[in-house]
Amino acid sequence: MSFSAPRIAENGQSGGDAVLTVSQLNRRVAQLLEDGVPRLWVAGEVSNFTRAASGHWYFSIKDEAAAVRAVMFRGRAQAVGFIPEVGGRYEFRVQVSLYEPRGDYQVQVESMRQAGRGDLHEAFLRLRDRLTQEGLIDPARRRPLPVLPKAVGVVTSLSAAALRDVLSVMARRAPHVRVVIYPAQVQGRDAAPQLCAALDRAAARAEVDTLLLVRGGGSLEDLWSFNDEALARRIASCPIPVISGVGHETDFTIADFVADLRAPTPTAAAELCCEERGRLAGxxxxxxxxxxxxxxxxxxxxxxxxxxxxxxxxxxxxxxxxxxxxxxxxxRLLQAGLDRLLQERRRRPAMAMDRLTIGLDGLLQHCHRRLEAPLAALGALDPHRVLGRGYALVRRADGAIVKNALDLKIHEPIEIEFGQGRAQAEVTRTDVLL
CATH class of the missing domain: 1.20.5 (Single alpha-helices involved in coiled-coils or other helix-helix interfaces)
Structure with missing residues (x-):
């Protein structure tokens, strides 16, 4: 594999071989690895395993002579179904890449399976994907567990150590809760049908509030009955909430995905199904x-x-x-009020007369003051006062006042009124004053 660099220098001038930054170099190498090496399966042993808070897995894949760094991002890690053990041998489907910040060669793991069990693991993944598409593994489908169950059912083998663990925990933590056992094989060819039948009996009898489906640890083949499709559908359709406690903490089965709650162990399943009596008593x-x-x-x-x-x-x-x-x-208050009322009634006529007299005096004075000015004006206009200053008033025989001398005729009789008395006269001449 090779690539040709542009014939452009970093300063933009054309010339000899291009000068790349380290970032540009690592990016080109990463592209070459991703384009040149197809996705492939690698077998090896897990070492330096770290599960980050983000959910990503960081580890190394090694054999007797070499090792390579590996990363498995959270979304793909959640789909594995188990947690790898340090020193365990697995098969990994990887994409070769380069971690550009450090220039480290690494692989991105897309899926993994236990070494030598590829067929079983592939069947496990296919069934899980199909049930996921149908919604049976949807967390929203899971039902809440009863807070105070009166009876708990256990689906397991009568000879299983898991049954003894569950009974011991229930006797210690919740002796007040009745335990009903629905026996079934938990390993072998007949295990899955018997487990289905035990769930059917529990659902038909409807005598418990919660069901525990438990089994101790074992190999993938030992636990394979709990990856049965018919059993998975029975668990999903069971009218009683189911807690799955199969194997150890690192073991995952299809039953764990479809149950209403997964417990890491049978003991944990017994602890999760009900509260401790001491805590309830408290x-x-x-x-x-x-x-x-x-x-x-x-x-x-x-x-x-x-x-x-x-x-x-x-x-x-x-x-x-x-x-x-x-x-x-x-x-006493009423009598005092009546006395005051009578006294007030007695004083009221005199007080009214006084107010009337005062009012009439004031009215007369007001009227007198209002008449003074008109009387003075009338007195000023009184013709007798004018006559008293030497003037005379001339009237005709019919009493009409003469205002213009030219209105009189010669020999017409007239009457002259003075300030004191009257006189009769006759017109002998009329003149006009210029």
Whole structure:
């Protein structure tokens, strides 16, 4: 494999061989590895295994003579179905790549399986993918477990160590919970049908609140009955919530994916199915104490109200005396009010007369003041006052006042009014004043 670099220098000038940065070099090498090496299967032993907080797996794949760094990202790691053990031999489907920041050659693991068990693992993955597409492995489908179950069913072999572990845990933690055993083989050709039949019996009898499907650890072949498709569908359709506790913590089966809850071990399944009696007793005692304190506060509050009510109680005699005193006081107030009303009624005519007299005097004075100005104006216009200053008033015989001398005729009789008295005259001549 080879590649040709552009004939352009870093400064943009054309010339000799191009000068690449380290980042450019690593990017080209990574591209060559990804394009030149197809995805392939690699067998090796796991070492330096680390599971990061992000969910990614970092480890090395090695054999007797060499090792290569490997990374498996969270999404692909979750689909494996088990956690690899350090020193365990597995087969890995990888994409060769380069970690550019450090220039380290590595492989990205897309899937893995236990060495020598490729066919079983492929069957496991196919069934899991099919059930996932049907929604049977959807976490939203899982049902909540009863908080206080009255009875718990155990589906396992009567001779299994897992049954003894479950019974020991239940006797220690929850002796008040009844345990019902539904026996079935947990290994071999007939195990899966018997497990299905045991689940069917438990569902038909409907005598327990939770079912534990348990078995101890073993090889992939030993646990293969719990990867049976019919069993998986029975678990998913069971009307009773199912807890799967198969194998050890690193073992994963199809039953774990379709159950309502996966427990890492049979012992853990027994611990998860119900709360410990001591803890329940503690919660009950705490609730009783809280109730008792509430009742005590209620009684104290009622006692205080009773004391206050008793303090307000009076005898019938005292009550009558109190009412008599209130009645007498009200009578005195009423009599005083009547007396004031009568006195006010007696004073009211005199007070009205005084107010009327004062009002008439004021009205007369006001009228007098209003007449003074018109009277003065009338007096100024009185013709007799003018006549008193030497003027005279001429009238014709019919009494009409003469204003213009030319209106008179010669020998016409006239009457002349002076400031003091009148005189009769006759017109002898009329002149016009210029």
């Amino acid at each position: 919660r009950l005692q705490a609730a009783c104490d809280l109730f008792a304190r509430g009742q005590q506060r209620r009684l104290e509050h009622v006692a205080i109200r009773l004391d206050r009510a008793c303090a307000q109680l009076v005898s019938p005699v005292q009550r009558l005396q109190l009412r008599r005193q209130r009645l007498e006081f009200a009578a």
